[in-house]
Amino acid sequence: MDGxxxxxxxxxxxxxxxxxxxxxxxxxxxxxxLRTIARPDARPGALTLTRGGPGPVRLLVCxxxxxxxxxxxxxxxxxxxxDLAGVAVLSPEPVKDLLPPWVWTESTAVLHDxxxxxxxxxxxVLSTGHYLPLGRAARDAVAEPHRFVTAQHGLLTPDAxxxxxxxxxxxxxxxxxxxxxxxxxxxAEPVVVGSQLLWEAGEPPLAEPDPAxxxxxxGQLHGAELPRERLxxxxxxxxxxxxxxxxxxxxxxxxxxxxxxxxxxxxxxxxDRSGRPLRExxxxxxxxxxxxxxxxxxxxxxxHVHCPDAPPWLTAFWDRYGLTRWGTGPTPSPNGPPSSxxxxxxxxxxx
Numbered sequence: 001m002d003g004x005x006x007x008x009x010x011x012x013x014x015x016x017x018x019x020x021x022x023x024x025x026x027x028x029x030x031x032x033x034l035r036t037i038a039r040p041d042a043r044p045g046a047l048t049l050t051r052g053g054p055g056p057v058r059l060l061v062c063x064x065x066x067x068x069x070x071x072x073x074x075x076x077x078x079x080x081x082x083d084l085a086g087v088a089v090l091s092p093e094p095v096k097d098l099l100p101p102w103v104w105t106e107s108t109a110v111l112h113d114x115x116x117x118x119x120x121x122x123x124x125v126l127s128t129g130h131y132l133p134l135g136r137a138a139r140d141a142v143a144e145p146h147r148f149v150t151a152q153h154g155l156l157t158p159d160a161x162x163x164x165x166x167x168x169x170x171x172x173x174x175x176x177x178x179x180x181x182x183x184x185x186x187x188a189e190p191v192v193v194g195s196q197l198l199w200e201a202g203e204p205p206l207a208e209p210d211p212a213x214x215x216x217x218x219g220q221l222h223g224a225e226l227p228r229e230r231l232x233x234x235x236x237x238x239x240x241x242x243x244x245x246x247x248x249x250x251x252x253x254x255x256x257x258x259x260x261x262x263x264x265x266x267x268x269x270x271x272d273r274s275g276r277p278l279r280e281x282x283x284x285x286x287x288x289x290x291x292x293x294x295x296x297x298x299x300x301x302x303x304h305v306h307c308p309d310a311p312p313w314l315t316a317f318w319d320r321y322g323l324t325r326w327g328t329g330p331t332p333s334p335n336g337p338p339s340s341x342x343x344x345x346x347x348x349x350x351x
Contacts, residue, residue: 002316003182005158013161020224045111050089050104058086060122062134071098072196073153116141128153131161139164146188155291156180157225158313175320198298198334206300210282215244218287222251232260234288234307245270286326293323294334302330
């Protein structure tokens with residue numbers, strides 16, 4: 001079945017995720033919690049509350065992290081709202097620099113005190129799901145489940161976390177909505193909104209492919225969906241056979257990943273640590289299942305996937321997103337969202 005491994009059981013999903021993490025990372029998380037408890041000035045669950053006005057909260061945004069995908073999914077759409085007076089954002093860190101121009105005020109909030117109160121007050125609570133602390137606390141506080149809105153912020157594998165019961169899903173496509181729901185009937189009607197991430201990746205001017213540029217393989221050694229050994233082997237074989245450069249994921253900072261990078265370099269594989277946007281490289285982009293493949297395709301670059309002996313779920317994933325194998329035609333540019341943000345003309349799909 002093409003669906004989630006854990007379609008309903010969030011606790012089972014958390015156990016799977018924890019089991020996929022290296023022991024060193026698990027110990028580091030425990031040590032971090034103990035250090036926080038030991039701090040005399042520590043405030044459990046301290047958050048930053050950023051408000052667009054003193055009145056009632058109409059829209060509460062729960063931003064778990066300042067990662068680009070979360071910001072694009074949750075904060076970028078705020079630019080389309082004519083009035084931000086009733087908007088509030090709860091986050092572990094300040095986010096005023098990420099928000100549209102407005103008279104924003106900041107204060108300190110507490111996870112288990114202020115968040116439930118604000119969630120009950122808001123007409124809509126927007127998050128990336130209930131699998132992280134802010135989303136979980138907000139979902140628990142909302143009496144009408146459909147007011148808890150989950151925004152898709154990346155490509156979906158079978159190991160995506162399950163949706164909260166009754167949630168309203170903002171999906172990139174009808175296929176993603178059906179996949180994430182995995183046959184459930186206890187969810188609100190999903191809304192297909194497209195992807196802000198892919199929309200912005202495809203904004204003109206499009207990239208100029210360099211016919212002489214060597215391919216760039218996007219690293220995903222942090223991914224839990226496949227064994228690290230398979231991810232390393234896929235990247236290593238491709239780079240050696242095609243003269244490609246390996247571009248580490250920003251999360252590849254652990255000792256084991258750095259050792260892989262060093263071995264690649266010893267074998268003559270170039271490591272791209274430039275941090276330059278993919279569109280500026282002008283090179284073909286290849287990965288096992290990275291969102292970067294679709295971003296590159298949206299930007300006008302040749303983009304492919306590669307994984308020898310790919311498991312069935314991965315080939316189904318490639319097919320769902322229209323990702324093409326290396327050695328075949330390039331991945332088509334993904335469709336834009338159904339409607340463009342105000343002030344911008346909708347581009348026709350090149351897919």
